[in-house]
Each structure stands twice: as C-alpha cells, then as structure tokens.
Amino acid sequence: MTTMTTSSADGVSKPFIRDExxxxxxxxxxxxxxPVSGIYPFFVMQxxxxxxxxxxxxxxxxxxxxxxxxxxxxxxxxGYVTAHAAKVWGVSPEIGIVLGVAAAVxxxxxxxxxxxxxxxxxxxxxxxxxxxxLYFVYLQTPFTHGEDGIQGVPQGMMFGIFDLSKPIxxxxxxxxxxxxxxLLIYRIINSPFGEVLKSIRENEPRAISLGYKTDQYKLMAFxxxxxxxxxxxxxxxxxxQNASLTDVHWTMSGEVVLMTLVGGLGxxxxxxxxAFVIIAMQQYLASFGQWVLVIQGVIFVVCVLTFRRGVxxxxxHYFRRSL
Amino acid sequence: MKSKFSALMLGSALVLASATGAFAQxxxxxxxVLTDMSGLYADLGGxxxxxxxxxxxxxxxMLAKGWKIEMxxxxxxxxxxxGTNIGRQWIDVEKVDVxxxxxxxxxxxxxxxxxxxxxxxxxxSGAASSVLTDAQCxxxxxxxxxxxxxxxxxxxxALVKSGGDTWYFLTADYAFGQALEKDTTAVVTKAGGKVLGxxxxxxxxxxxxxxxxxxxxxxxxxxxxxxxxxxxxNSIKQAAEFGIVKGGQKLAGLLLFITDVHSLGLNVAQxxxxxxxxYWDLNDQTRAFSKKFSERSKNKAQPSMVQAGVYSGLLxxxxxxxxxxxxxxxxxxxxxxxxxxxxxxxxxxxxxIQPNGRKIHPAYLFEVKTPSESKGxxxxxxxxxxxxxxxAFRPLSESACPLLKK
Numbered sequence: 117m118t119t120m121t122t123s124s125a126d127g128v129s130k131p132f133i134r135d136e137x138x139x140x141x142x143x144x145x146x147x148x149x150x151p152v153s154g155i156y157p158f159f160v161m162q163x164x165x166x167x168x169x170x171x172x173x174x175x176x177x178x179x180x181x182x183x184x185x186x187x188x189x190x191x192x193x194x195g196y197v198t199a200h201a202a203k204v205w206g207v208s209p210e211i212g213i214v215l216g217v218a219a220a221v222x223x224x225x226x227x228x229x230x231x232x233x234x235x236x237x238x239x240x241x242x243x244x245x246x247x248x249x250l251y252f253v254y255l256q257t258p259f260t261h262g263e264d265g266i267q268g269v270p271q272g273m274m275f276g277i278f279d280l281s282k283p284i285x286x287x288x289x290x291x292x293x294x295x296x297x298x299l300l301i302y303r304i305i306n307s308p309f310g311e312v313l314k315s316i317r318e319n320e321p322r323a324i325s326l327g328y329k330t331d332q333y334k335l336m337a338f339x340x341x342x343x344x345x346x347x348x349x350x351x352x353x354x355x356x357q358n359a360s361l362t363d364v365h366w367t368m369s370g371e372v373v374l375m376t377l378v379g380g381l382g383x384x385x386x387x388x389x390x391a392f393v394i395i396a397m398q399q400y401l402a403s404f405g406q407w408v409l410v411i412q413g414v415i416f417v418v419c420v421l422t423f424r425r426g427v428x429x430x431x432x433h434y435f436r437r438s439l
Numbered sequence: 440m441k442s443k444f445s446a447l448m449l450g451s452a453l454v455l456a457s458a459t460g461a462f463a464q465x466x467x468x469x470x471x472v473l474t475d476m477s478g479l480y481a482d483l484g485g486x487x488x489x490x491x492x493x494x495x496x497x498x499x500x501m502l503a504k505g506w507k508i509e510m511x512x513x514x515x516x517x518x519x520x521x522g523t524n525i526g527r528q529w530i531d532v533e534k535v536d537v538x539x540x541x542x543x544x545x546x547x548x549x550x551x552x553x554x555x556x557x558x559x560x561x562x563x564s565g566a567a568s569s570v571l572t573d574a575q576c577x578x579x580x581x582x583x584x585x586x587x588x589x590x591x592x593x594x595x596x597a598l599v600k601s602g603g604d605t606w607y608f609l610t611a612d613y614a615f616g617q618a619l620e621k622d623t624t625a626v627v628t629k630a631g632g633k634v635l636g637x638x639x640x641x642x643x644x645x646x647x648x649x650x651x652x653x654x655x656x657x658x659x660x661x662x663x664x665x666x667x668x669x670x671x672x673n674s675i676k677q678a679a680e681f682g683i684v685k686g687g688q689k690l691a692g693l694l695l696f697i698t699d700v701h702s703l704g705l706n707v708a709q710x711x712x713x714x715x716x717x718y719w720d721l722n723d724q725t726r727a728f729s730k731k732f733s734e735r736s737k738n739k740a741q742p743s744m745v746q747a748g749v750y751s752g753l754l755x756x757x758x759x760x761x762x763x764x765x766x767x768x769x770x771x772x773x774x775x776x777x778x779x780x781x782x783x784x785x786x787x788x789x790x791x792i793q794p795n796g797r798k799i800h801p802a803y804l805f806e807v808k809t810p811s812e813s814k815g816x817x818x819x820x821x822x823x824x825x826x827x828x829x830x831a832f833r834p835l836s837e838s839a840c841p842l843l844k845k
Contacts, residue, residue, distance in 0.1 A: 156528050156531070156532060158524055158527050158528065158531075159524065159528070162520065162524055252641065252642070255613045255642060256612065256613050256614075258614070261614065262613045262614035262615055263544055263545055263568075263613070263614070263615055264544055264545055264548050264568055264570060264614075265519055265545045265548070265549070267519075267548045267549055267551070267552055267575070268548075268552035268575075352520070355520075356519070356520035356523050356524070356549075357523065357549075357552065358519050358520065358523065358545075358548075358549050358552075360518070360519040360520070360545050360549075361545070362517075362518040362519060362520065362545075363520075398516065398521055399521075399524060399525070399528075402513035402514050402515070402516075402521070402525055404514075407477075408477065408514060408516065409477050409516075
C-alpha cells in the first residue's frame with residue numbers, strides 16, 4: 117500500500133497482495149448477497165460458470181502466453197461427461213463433477229502433448245483443429261444425442277445433503293466451487309510454478325537457458341487450465357440442466373477469448389468481470405434480438421481500441437495496482 | 440424466499456381454481472416468443488413470429504372480452520442454455536404462461552423440460568425433432584406444425600405414389616440426418632419404392648460435387664436430401680450446377696421451408712419437392728391472413744409455416760382459456776383442455792391435438808415452380824399431393840410417449 121513503485125500490471129510484489137485480498141473479499145461479499153438482492157440467481161450462476169471458464173483460459177493465455185483457440189473442448193467434455201453420468205448412470209452430483217473433470221484432464225494430457233510442441237499461431241491452430249475434431253466426434257457419438265443434446269439432467273443431492281433443485285442451495289454450491297477454484301488459480305499464479313510460467317511467457321529461450329524444462333511447465337499449465345475449464349462445464353450442467361453442442365462449438369472458444377479480453381488479459385479478476393459483462397449482454401439484451409451480436413461486436417472493437425488492457429487491466433494500471 | 444412465496448401463491452391459486460371451477464378468476468395472459476432473431480433461422484421465425492403472435496392477440500377478440508394479454512420476446516441465439524435461462528427467468532420473474540415458436544430442436548427440448556418442471560405451456564411450432572411427442576413428451580407441450588417423422592412420411596409416400604419409386608439419399612452424417620434417412624427409407628419401401636443407395640456427407644460441407652455425381656450415376660428418379668440448413672441449400676445450388684433436375688431426376692428436400700426457396704431463387708430451386716403444412720397461397724383464408732401479415736412484416740415477406748403456427752397455436756390457446764372463463768395458471772391443465780377441444784382454424788384447417796401433444800392436420804407436398812410459371816413475388820409452389828391428417832403424422836401406436844401408457 118505504501119510503496120508506489122513502477123511495477124508492471126502483473127508483476128506481483130508482496131505489498132500489493134493485500135489489494136487482491138480486498139478485491140477478493142469485496143467480490144465474495146457481493147456474490148454472497150446476490151440471493152437477497154433480488155438479482156435473478158440463475159443469471160449469476162450461469163455467469164459464475166463462465167467466469168470460472170474464463171479464469172481457466174486466462175491461466176493459460178495471461179500467465180503462460182499460450183493462446184488456445186479450442187478451449188470449448190474442455191468445457192464441453194466436462195459438461196457431456198457429467199451430464200451423461202448424472203442422467204444415465206445416475207451418480208450423485210459430486211461424483212459427476214469429478215468424472216467430468218477427470219475427462220477434461222485426460223483430454224488435456226492428450227491434446228496438450230500434441231499442441232505444446234508448437235508456439236504462437238501454430239499452437240492456436242492445433243488447439244482449434246483438435247477442438248473441431250472433437251466437435252464432430254460429439255456430433256456423432258450416440259451418448260451426446262447430436263443436436264438435441266443431453267436434456268433434463270437431474271440436479272440431485274450434492275454429498276447427499278444439499279438439494280440442488282432448490283435455487284438458493286444450488287447458488288451457494290456453485291458459488292463455493294467457483295471461489296475455491298478461483299483461489300486455486302490465484303495460488304497457482306503466485307506459486308514458484310506460476311513465476312516460471314510467467315518467465316516462459318516473457319522469454320521462453322531465456323527460461324530454457326536458465327535450465328527450466330519449459331515443455332513440462334507448459335504441459336502442466338495446459339492440463340490445469342483444461343481441468344478447470346472442465347470443472348466449469350461440469351458445474352454448468354447442474355445450472356442449465358443440459359449439455360449441448362453449443363459448449364463445444366468453436367464460437368464458444370471465441371467467446372471465452374472475448375470475455376478475457378474485455379475483462380483484462382493477465383489479471384486475476386479481469387476474466388470474472390469480462391464473463392459477467394458478456395453473459396449479462398446475452399441475457400438482458402436478448403429482447404433486442406439480432407442486435408445482441410452487433411452490440412457485442414461494437415463493445416469488442418471499443419475495448420480493443422480504447423482500453424486494450426481490459427476493464428480490470430485499465431483500473432489496475434491507473435492505480436498501479438495488481439488486480 | 441421469493442420462489443417459496445410464488446410456489447405458495449401458485450399452490451393457493453390452484454386450490455382456488457379447482458375448488459371454484461370455471462368461476463371468476465385471473466384474466467391475465469403473458470406470452471413469451473422465444474426464437475432465433477439473429478441466426479440462420481431468423482427468417483423462419485424471428486421477428487415474423489412476434490408479428491404473428493401480435494396478430495393472434497388482436498384477431499382473437501380477447502381484449503374486448505376483458506382479458507389482459509402481454510407479450511415478451513427474446514433471441515435464444517440457438518443456444519440451449521441461453522434459452523433455458525431466459526425461459527426460467529420468464530416463468531419465475533415475468534410470470535410467462537405460454538411459450539411459442541421455440542425453434543431449434545436443442546432449445547425446444549430444453550424448454551420442453553422446463554415447462555414440465557415449472558408447469559407452464561409450450562406451443563412449439565418451430566422445432567423439427569419428433570422426440571418432443573415421442574420419448575420426451577410432456578403433459579405441458581403441444582407440438583404444432585410439423586416434425587421430422589411427418590416430413591419423411593409425407594414426402595416419401597406422396598413422391599413414390601406419383602411415380603418416384605427409386606431413391607438415392609444425400610445424408611448429413613449425424614443423428615438427425617440418419618434418422619431422416621431411416622424414416623424416409625421405411626416409408627419409401629412400404630409404398631413400393633426402392634432405395635438404390637445413400638451417401639453420407641459431413642455436417643457443413645461446402646463441396647457436394649462428389650456426392651452429387653454419385654447420386655447422378657445412381658440413376659435414381661428421386662434424390663432425397665436428408666440434411667438441413669446450409670447443407671440443404673448448398674446441395675440444391677450445386678445440384679442445379681450439375682443439371683440434376685434438368686437431367687430428369689427430382690430433388691426432394693426433407694427439411695426445407697419457403698424462406699429457403701425465397702433465398703435460393705426459383706432458377707436454382709425449381710423442380711424441388713418437399714412438404715409443408717402451410718402455404719400462404721393455399722386458399723382464401725390463408726391468403727387473407729398472409730396479406731395482413733406481409734403488410735406488417737419487413738420486406739413484405741409472406742409467413743412461413745412456423746410463423747403461421749405461432750398464430751394458429753395461440754388462437755387455439757386463447758379459445759380454450761376463454762371457454763374456461765379464466766387463466767387457471769396451471770400449464771398441464773390448460774394443455775389437457777387444449778387436447779379436449781378439436782382445433783379449427785383458418786390456416787391449418789380442422790385438426791386435433793393427440794394425447795401425446797402432437798397436433799395433427801393435413802400435410803401438403805409441393806413442387807417449386809419454374810421461373811416462367813411463377814406469376815409474382817412469393818408465387819413459388821405447385822400443390823402436387825395432400826396427405827390427410829390421420830395419415831401424415833406418426834401413429835399413436837408407434838409413439839413411445841410415456842403419457843400414452845396410462
């Protein structure tokens with residue numbers, strides 16, 4: 117709080133961690149109050165799932181410099197596996213979520229091993245290609261029911277005690293999962309592992325010359341990011357009660373880029389804000405019909421032209437804080 | 440807290456309604472038009488569905504009888520979870536009673552589950568999936584205009600009877616396309632025709648040349664297009680380039696709408712055969728409705744069958760509520776009343792709603808006119824066959840709907 121040194125927006129130095137804690141407390145307090153505030157909880161739940169998805173994506177692009185253009189595959193895989201497990205096998209929600217995340221991890225290992233062999237645009241293209249591959253697999257495999265999707269997933273009892281069909285219970289369960297995952301991401305970013313990731317982002321040859329096996333770090337980051345995106349997909353199943361092709365389509369991969377850019381690339385809170393902005397537009401502007409996409413496009417252009425660091429990125433930059 | 444309160448309100452309203460029967464009650468109705476306003480189905484439903492719903496409100500004469508009718512509309516962007524969220528909010532916060540249009544099968548099925556859970560009503564005129572009245576039927580849903588089974592059935596049967604007895608399929612390689620091919624094959628064989636072969640193409644194919652050459656080489660009289668959306672229009676355009684129709688083969692679209700013909704143009708679409716249950720130029724009544732509709736719509740477009748379905752479905756809904764004397768705010772009850780009353784409207788003729796929620800009416804096989812036959816804008820179809828209501832749709836004995844097993 118006291119030192120006003122010229123640290124870059126994401127160079128976390130010790131005194132500034134308190135800012136992030138305050139921000140985290142404010143965010144938590146706001147989110148906890150949602151059900152009593154009259155805001156429609158289902159909207160916030162949906163936004164929280166996408167916020168988690170965007171945070172997972174941000175872990176990869178913002179802190180490791182890897183632009184994945186196929187992140188929807190993790191969201192979709194987590195969602196499909198969880199939905200199938202909950203609906204057809206009849207497992208409880210927590211087991212369903214674990215299975216969904218496990219599937220995303222497995223997918224992350226396979227795709228990660230292929231994708232991290234290339235850098236920059238080639239990395240992005242490989243992830244896009246793999247996710248399109250998976251899109252067609254999901255389109256054809258019988259368990260996903262193609263275009264119809266897996267519908268009417270039962271919400272069930274979490275741990276046998278939390279009845280997820282009650283909106284309030286569901287809301288707090290989703291909130292707790294989101295906050296824990298958020299703290300995990302924060303921890304990862306600020307761990308020695310996270311520091312190495314940042315060094316790879318800044319200058320990979322230099323990191324290699326310092327003796328780091330960058331491929332292993334990148335693979336680990338890719339898997340972690342995929343797992344968290346899978347978690348977002350798995351939780352979303354219990355909110356929306358369906359899993360559909362939308363979540364594996366490439367436009368979803370694009371949307372998460374948009375969320376992260378609007379909120380602020382490489383900031384901890386940016387993706388959360390970005391997700392809320394985009395989801396709020398989809399929800400509350402829905403009655404404008406065809407204008408939603410136009411408005412979304414305009415906002416994107418304005419964002420890129422005028423505040424390139426994103427909402428949170430600009431705020432952090434202005435106050436020279438790290439958020 | 441809020442939801443508990445509304446549940447309590449709903450509960451007490453139910454008790455009141457059942458105790459007093461059709462006695463002075465709520466005369467408010469709220470309609471939700473959930474559709475695609477910006478994507479590839481926007482012409483089919485979209486803003487036109489909102490106009491159709493508005494016309495239904497005006498033409499029903501309900502307002503003069505003291506009813507208060509409100510309407511909301513939204514774009515579900517063809518995303519089931521956006522659709523579910525809007526739908527949930529409409530029911531919980533806006534107190535919407537009835538969903539109309541709801542095109543796109545994924546969104547349709549999601550809302551299907553939602554209206555059952557929340558005991559609202561869906562009159563679906565947009566989704567193609569026949570699952571809505573089959574395995575996933577609910578006491579809260581009426582499927583109004585068409586479904587994949589009917590399209591396959593009517594097109595296949597009528598074409599074989601008019602001499603198209605050898606078929607070759609171009610099938611989109613996923614569940615939807617395969618189901619269409621399977622259903623149509625069954626109908627064609629049953630009617631005495633023969634399927635010479637089929638070729639599967641991936642979804643969103645840009646180049647159909649090799650598939651079309653195979654279809655041409657098969658010498659089948661009918662080339663059946665078991666695909667949808669952009670794939671159908673692409674294959675039709677390229678078939679025109681290969682001169683398939685000029686070479687004496689006929690193209691049969693299994694899921695195609697007047698809006699597709701309009702955007703393809705008669706030069707490309709001529710000679711195409713497919714089924715619809717509504718055409719603006721069918722009779723005096725449809726012409727009268729369509730005239731009023733096109734005056735209000737953008738680009739003077741004629742109504743599609745989905746939009747006509749929104750109008751006619753709502754009119755039946757209003758008629759039933761009016762006969763009931765009030766809105767019981769109980770979706771399942773309203774739908775069962777809708778099933779009890781035979782339907783009769785200007786656009787789809789006489790029909791009824793079957794116990795599984797399937798609304799039945801005659802289906803028409805059309806052939807697209809050549810440019811020289813067409814007398815003006817939107818004059819596109821020649822009627823070449825009619826399948827009566829009881830033959831057009833899936834028979835109840837074949838329906839896997841759990842509601843039928845009582």
